[in-house]
Amino acid sequence: MGAISEDDLIARFFAPIAGPGALGLKDDAACLTPPPGCDLILTKDALVAGVHFFAADPPDGIARKALRVNLSDLAAKGADPLGFLLALALPVGVETGWIEAFARGLGEDAARWGIPLLGGDTVKTPGPAMVSLTALGTAPTGHMVPRTGVRAGDLIFVSGTIGDSALGLQVRLAPERFAAVASGFRILLLSRYLTPEPRLALAPVLRAHASAGMDISDGLVGDVTKMLKASGVSAIIRLCDAPLSDAAKAAIAMEPALFETAMTGGDDYELLVAASPQKAKVLQEDARAAGVPLKLIGEAVAGAGPPRFIGADGADMTFARGSFSHF
């Protein structure tokens, strides 16, 4: 990258996108007066080149994805964005243009989602690029939406559409396999993989009406299993009712086995939400009003076993590998 110092790099690319508490990124730490009457909601997701994204992905897209997967966690907890810190490990020899594009994407997304950069660290690495991001949000004291709150009888919903990102990854890995799918659909699936849409519009809806929430990062099947286990209940989940985009439907029509990929593949960053039957109607109405519909996919039932999954043909489905596991 030449002779640019860490300080110059920060001053040139990151200080312009920093928020007020960041002190111009010139101090050792950020300083933030927390809003009164709120809890802090804290989340941290790290992404590694070659694992969570491709090293050749556009750098602005890598930045957007790193921020958005953390925003997705805030949304699932019913939290509004407050600020974020970033650690960026740059491979030896990275181009200045790469960093510039990364910072541009990060800054645009930070502005769009109203979450200022507060601080961070930039280091070099002999290995692949890595982005580690800590996001801070706020929720009225005691009102974070927990993962553990599902009760027997609760209805279970998901936002948006499921499986696009997992199918987009397959398009990326083996485009020839999807030659029979219309190119507009392929592009949609790819873009859903590269650039998830954090459902922050649902945060106030969830904290008003949901008994539990989590974001789907490791696949619907695995994540709903986790949420139910954490809550000590079971469920009947109708995967046949999982919302699919037209693009996902086209891919699955071509190759029905991709339905399982869609249900287990991960990287959806949609929200999984539980609510009591009494609150279900207003939850769905408010979600629709917020522009992100929630679709009913199941019902929690008493019991500690894994959920029962009903597939597209009405028959039970079982999964050898319910979700993406890192080790």
Added chain:
Amino acid sequence: MGAISEDDLIARFFAPIAGPGALGLKDDAACLTPPPGCDLILTKDALVAGVHFFAADPPDGIARKALRVNLSDLAAKGADPLGFLLALALPVGVETGWIEAFARGLGEDAARWGIPLLGGDTVKTPGPAMVSLTALGTAPTGHMVPRTGVRAGDLIFVSGTIGDSALGLQVRLAPERFAAVASGFRILLLSRYLTPEPRLALAPVLRAHASAGMDISDGLVGDVTKMLKASGVSAIIRLCDAPLSDAAKAAIAMEPALFETAMTGGDDYELLVAASPQKAKVLQEDARAAGVPLKLIGEAVAGAGPPRFIGADGADMTFARGSFSHF
């Protein structure tokens, strides 16, 4: 590492050292009610194997260092520890025992310094291990100690001793070069490199009396230059008065050029503090009472140029490379 899942890894090694806000590390996010009347002080330092530590270093020591370098930033800002989040990138094939030892060191240090683990992320990497840590602290509202607060006439102090860590790194890299230094001294220098001592005891002293502060991570010469530049003043810095350990003195006596290494090498994690002449006496008294003496090394003067450094022989010193730079 075998078939351990990320969830099992977290439940087995990290959940036992998590604090109350961490929700057992079973949720997507941590939840913390910030103490009233306080600002949040936020800092993030990342460490990469092969850059900031040796891949073969003891894993518990790597964890301690990652936590302590962040605690050092909190101390410099006059902040008390509140909690931390951890992203850990583990190389493919890492042993379970490595993770266990890492978590043990982290847990011991978290308990010692009173800073609970709140959350984080564990990912695999095809590259070297990386630890990215975000530490949260608190200071009474408006009382964070800034880097930018040095005024002309302020006296400038450093805590502890300077250069041990930089010399310890040299011992690590070329032990034969230090054969003439007593083995007890070599061990001390090495341990100061591996395990910095965050000066949290000074946090309340700094916020009571200091006009500016920062921690010395990139070398005394470079960091004092940064603090003065950020404050818009210059200084006369008597490196001849910089506190040296007996071990550092022995190494420098053997090879006088190591004095420059000690002054510029970095990884000290001592505090650099400015205070008005009126507050200097009580600052030093309170620091001594807190068990971490502050030594006077210079005085800020009006002007925007780089500081004047006076060496051991009373002559001015200049430095080609004032501090460690990452790029």
